[in-house]
Amino acid sequence: MLVNFRRTRSGLEFSEIGLGCMNLPENYQLASEIMDSAINQGINYFDTADLYNKGKNEELIGKFLKEHHKRNDVLIGSKVGNEFNFEDDDVKWNPSRNHILNSVKESLRRLKIDYLDLYMLHGGTMEDDKDETIDAFNTLKNDGLIRAYGISSIRPNVISYYLKHSDIDVIMMQFNMLDNRPEMLTDTIAEHDVKILARGPVMKGLLTDHYSEVVDKKFSKGILDYSKDELTQILSKAAMDSPLTESTMSYLLNHPVASIVCGASSPDQLQTNLAHYEQIKNSAANSTRDYFKNIDYQDHLS
Ligand SMILES: NC(=O)c1ccc[n+]([C@@H]2O[C@H](COP(=O)([O-])OP(=O)(O)OC[C@H]3O[C@@H](n4cnc5c(N)ncnc54)[C@H](OP(=O)(O)O)[C@@H]3O)[C@@H](O)[C@H]2O)c1
Numbered sequence: 001m002l003v004n005f006r007r008t009r010s011g012l013e014f015s016e017i018g019l020g021c022m023n024l025p026e027n028y029q030l031a032s033e034i035m036d037s038a039i040n041q042g043i044n045y046f047d048t049a050d051l052y053n054k055g056k057n058e059e060l061i062g063k064f065l066k067e068h069h070k071r072n073d074v075l076i077g078s079k080v081g082n083e084f085n086f087e088d089d090d091v092k093w094n095p096s097r098n099h100i101l102n103s104v105k106e107s108l109r110r111l112k113i114d115y116l117d118l119y120m121l122h123g124g125t126m127e128d129d130k131d132e133t134i135d136a137f138n139t140l141k142n143d144g145l146i147r148a149y150g151i152s153s154i155r156p157n158v159i160s161y162y163l164k165h166s167d168i169d170v171i172m173m174q175f176n177m178l179d180n181r182p183e184m185l186t187d188t189i190a191e192h193d194v195k196i197l198a199r200g201p202v203m204k205g206l207l208t209d210h211y212s213e214v215v216d217k218k219f220s221k222g223i224l225d226y227s228k229d230e231l232t233q234i235l236s237k238a239a240m241d242s243p244l245t246e247s248t249m250s251y252l253l254n255h256p257v258a259s260i261v262c263g264a265s266s267p268d269q270l271q272t273n274l275a276h277y278e279q280i281k282n283s284a285a286n287s288t289r290d291y292f293k294n295i296d297y298q299d300h301l302s
Pocket residue numbers: 019020021022023047048079122152172199200201202203204205208209210261262263264265268269270272273
């Protein structure tokens with residue numbers, strides 16, 4: 001399949017659909033089937049983080065890349081900032097220079113690669129010493145250990161700081177037709193020549209043909225400004241126009257998004273999502289988004 005690419009300011013060419021590796025099965029055979037199929041169909045972005053399964057997600061990807069000789073076929077993005085240990089579930093936020101410079105080595109070791117294409121701060125607050133964090137990312141970039149950096153954040157105040165004071169390529173944020181809060185920020189992000197990595201594009205399965213079961217299973221208390229009943233009503237109405245996955249993808253591609261980072265826990269899900277992408281990749285956004293409420297970020301504004 002032909003997947004289109006989008007370029008970021010440091011010259012990284014992201015496939016419009018990426019693979020969110022957090023959701024990969026722990027079973028290596030099944031996970032490698034998904035990764036192999038993704039690459040064969042034109043996906044070139046694999047998204048992971050040191051925290052996912054406490055390093056095991058990076059190890060799974062590393063094993064696959066090495067055994068299948070695929071390092072040069074993909075951009076690998078990982079994330080840092082959560083200090084974890086193997087004894088208990090305690091996770092401590094640590095965006096310090098030392099932690100970042102040490103953690104990158106651990107991620108590279110687990111991934112069995114020499115450099116990361118993208119390294120993202122896995123969150124962040126206004127209270128952090130943000131300039132120290134930025135300095136650490138710039139050091140890694142100058143040293144050739146990463147090609148570009150970014151942040152994963154849904155805090156407008158943190159995003160604004162990084163847009164003004166750093167050379168980030170991308171911001172990863174939950175973004176889809178239901179969670180359309182990033183619309184508040186897309187113009188500013190584009191003005192800074194930065195692009196979005198859209199996580200949660202199918203909202204854990206809500207924006208798929210299986211929305212009805214997913215509402216019952218995962219969203220029985222509703223989500224954002226929607227009660228459970230409202231969700232079911234709005235999704236069934238929107239699904240009558242066109243498949244929800246196609247609508248959310250086409251909506252995202254009409255924003256400054258570098259890649260739609262879809263999670264898939266089975267080869268079938270990947271296949272279905274890619275088939276939906278194939279349907280809309282060169283088309284204009286449809287108007288399905290208009291069924292959904294306009295939602296704004298309420299916290300961390302200044
Ligand atoms: N803070 C952060 O930086 C952060 C946070 C979250 C995620 N991420 C990244 O973003 C990626 C995507 O995030 P996400 O998992 O929230 O996104 P998502 O793509 O909206 O959800 C993925 C899940 O949706 C379900 N799904 C996917 N395709 C489906 C289909 N065709 N039919 C039915 N269900 C389907 C599956 O759930 P089941 O497995 O239950 O079937 C799958 O695990 C992650 O893998 C991770 O790399 C980053």
